[in-house]
Amino acid sequence: MKNRKWLFGVAALALIGAVVLVRGLWSSGDASARAQRQNARVVTVDIATAQRKQVPIKLDALGTVTPIASVALKARVDTNIIGVHFRDGAHVEKGELLFTLDGRAIEAQIAQTEGMIARDKAQLAGAERDVKRYTDLVAKGATPVVNLDNAKTQADVFTAAIKADEGLLENLKVQLSYCQVTAPISGRISAAAVKVGNFVRQADTTPMAVINQMAPVYVTFTVPQKNLPDIRHALAAETASIEAIVPGEEKRAAGQVTMIENTVDPATGMATVRATMPNEDEILWPGTLVNTQLTLREEEAVVVPTAAVQVSQTGNFVFVVKNDVAHVQPVKAERMVEQYTIISSGLSGGETVVTDGQLLLSNGTHVKTREAKAAGS
Numbered sequence: 342m343k344n345r346k347w348l349f350g351v352a353a354l355a356l357i358g359a360v361v362l363v364r365g366l367w368s369s370g371d372a373s374a375r376a377q378r379q380n381a382r383v384v385t386v387d388i389a390t391a392q393r394k395q396v397p398i399k400l401d402a403l404g405t406v407t408p409i410a411s412v413a414l415k416a417r418v419d420t421n422i423i424g425v426h427f428r429d430g431a432h433v434e435k436g437e438l439l440f441t442l443d444g445r446a447i448e449a450q451i452a453q454t455e456g457m458i459a460r461d462k463a464q465l466a467g468a469e470r471d472v473k474r475y476t477d478l479v480a481k482g483a484t485p486v487v488n489l490d491n492a493k494t495q496a497d498v499f500t501a502a503i504k505a506d507e508g509l510l511e512n513l514k515v516q517l518s519y520c521q522v523t524a525p526i527s528g529r530i531s532a533a534a535v536k537v538g539n540f541v542r543q544a545d546t547t548p549m550a551v552i553n554q555m556a557p558v559y560v561t562f563t564v565p566q567k568n569l570p571d572i573r574h575a576l577a578a579e580t581a582s583i584e585a586i587v588p589g590e591e592k593r594a595a596g597q598v599t600m601i602e603n604t605v606d607p608a609t610g611m612a613t614v615r616a617t618m619p620n621e622d623e624i625l626w627p628g629t630l631v632n633t634q635l636t637l638r639e640e641e642a643v644v645v646p647t648a649a650v651q652v653s654q655t656g657n658f659v660f661v662v663k664n665d666v667a668h669v670q671p672v673k674a675e676r677m678v679e680q681y682t683i684i685s686s687g688l689s690g691g692e693t694v695v696t697d698g699q700l701l702l703s704n705g706t707h708v709k710t711r712e713a714k715a716a717g718s
Contacts, residue, residue: 382706382707384667384698384706384707384708385698385708385710385711386660386667386695386696386698386699386702386708386709386710386711387695387696387697387698387711388662388693388694388695388696388711389645389646389649389693389694390693390694391643391645391684391688391691391692392643392644392645392691393641393642393644393689393690393691394642394644395639395641396639396640396641396642396644396683397636397638397639397678398571398639398640399636399637400568400572400634400635400637401632401633401635402563402614402632402633402635403562403630403631403632404560404561404562404585404616404630404631404633405560405561405630406558406559406560406585406618406626406629406631407558407559407560407561407628408528408553408554408555408558408627409554409617410554411552411553411554412526412528413548413550413551414548414549414550414551415545415548416442416522416545416549417516417543418442418444418447418516418519418520419540419541419542419543420442420443420444420446420520421442421539421540422442422535422536422537422538422539423441423442423443424440424441424537425439425440425533425536426438426439426440426441427530427533427550429530429531429533430529430530430531431529431530432528432529432530433524433527433530434527435524435526435527436523436524437523437524438521439522439523439524439530440522440549441520441521442519442520442521442541443520444516444517447513447517448517451510451513451517454506454509454510455510457506458503458506458510461499461502461506462499462503465496465499465500465503468492468495468499471492472492472493472496474492475489475492476489526552527554528552528554528555529553530550531552531553532550533549534547534549534550553627555620556619556620556621557596557617557618557619557620558617559615559616559617560585560594560596560615560625560633561614561616562616562633563606563611563613563614564611564612564614564635565610566610566611569601569605571637571638572601572635572637573601574637575636575637575638576601578638579597580636580638581597581598581635581636581637582596582635582636583595583596583598583616583618583633583635584633584636585616585624585631585632585633586631586632587624587626587631588630588631588632590624592624594618594620594625595618595619596616596617596618596620598615599615599616599617600614601613601615602614602615614635616633642675642683642685643683643684643688643689644678644683644684645681645682645684645694646680646682646694646696647677647680647681647682649695649696650682651699655671656673657673657674658671658687659688659694659695660694660695660699661692661693661694661695662694662708662710665707665710666706666708667695667702667704667705667708668704668705670687670688670692672684672686672687672688673685673687695708
């Protein structure tokens with residue numbers, strides 16, 4: 342009985358060993374097959390070349406367009422409007438006639454004052470003749486001196502009256518000039534708030550129209566105070582250029598930073614910066630919110646297409662192709678410039694990186710590449 346049990350145990354152990362051996366051979370065969378399949382798989386990818394070049398250092402901010410000059414047109418005399426000579430929203434030139442006001446009452450006052458001046462001049466001429474006559478009579482002792490003095494006084498009165506009337510006449514002419522409302526600046530005018538027949542007063546608070554200068558204009562935006570040193574250096578070096586991007590507009594407006602506000606808002610830690618934009622084609626409209634890109638300077642850096650940069654749990658990486666094999670290369674992405682990403686570490690320039698097809702890649706996958714493009718070209 343003991344010998345039989347011993348034989349059964351030996352047979353069981355032999356069977357278990359055989360099963361383990363077969364499974365090991367099967368697993369090793371699977372791993373080898375998988376490795377062969379992976380080595381045999383070729384993925385077609387798009388590639389580009391990482392390039393070392395000069396790239397701009399930019400700040401992004403939200404800005405507001407404001408006119409350099411804005412004039413509200415108001416009546417300076419109380420009268421009726423008899424003519425509107427512009428189209429609502431049109432561009433007007435400095436000195437262009439915009440409104441004509443009824444000046445007939447002032448013209449009548451001018452005519453009356455001119456008559457008063459003529460009368461005073463005639464009286465002055467008579468008084469001067471009296472002065473001359475009394476002077477001769479006093480010299481002959483034919484009349485008392487008091488008559489001569491009275492004649493001189495009368496002449497002085499008429500002289501003063503002429504000056505007063507002439508001043509009144511000049512004032513009336515100025516008042517009459519207010520009946521011709523002209524554009525004090527060139528720009529784009531608003532809709533007319535009053536039309537022909539309306540009565541306007543000097544005390545009216547609502548302007549008849551508003552003219553905004555359109556070229557040049559200001560773009561004002563705020564930046565964190567930590568960026569002030571860089572902006573001040575760029576302003577001193579005259580490299581602080583700016584681009585304003587209007588939502589929905591393909592064109593960009595360019596200009597230069599011309600002013601930094603002399604204080605930082607202590608509540609927000611933000612500083613106000615203002616740029617002057619030529620705006621010759623009137624891309625920028627007063628009151629519009631725009632996206633601004635302030636270029637401080639240019640620095641040398643390595644750039645790759647943004648599509649090449651991938652994200653994992655351990656950070657950013659790119660697939661670098663060497664000898665038709667894709668390798669994972671960890672990188673540090675600093676910032677984006679348009680459709681490119683600046684790489685601060687991980688690449689030195691000249692590497693071939695994958696820009697499309699990364700989902701089918703793993704470290705060591707064989708690839709077939711299409712035409713390479715230089716990043717930033």
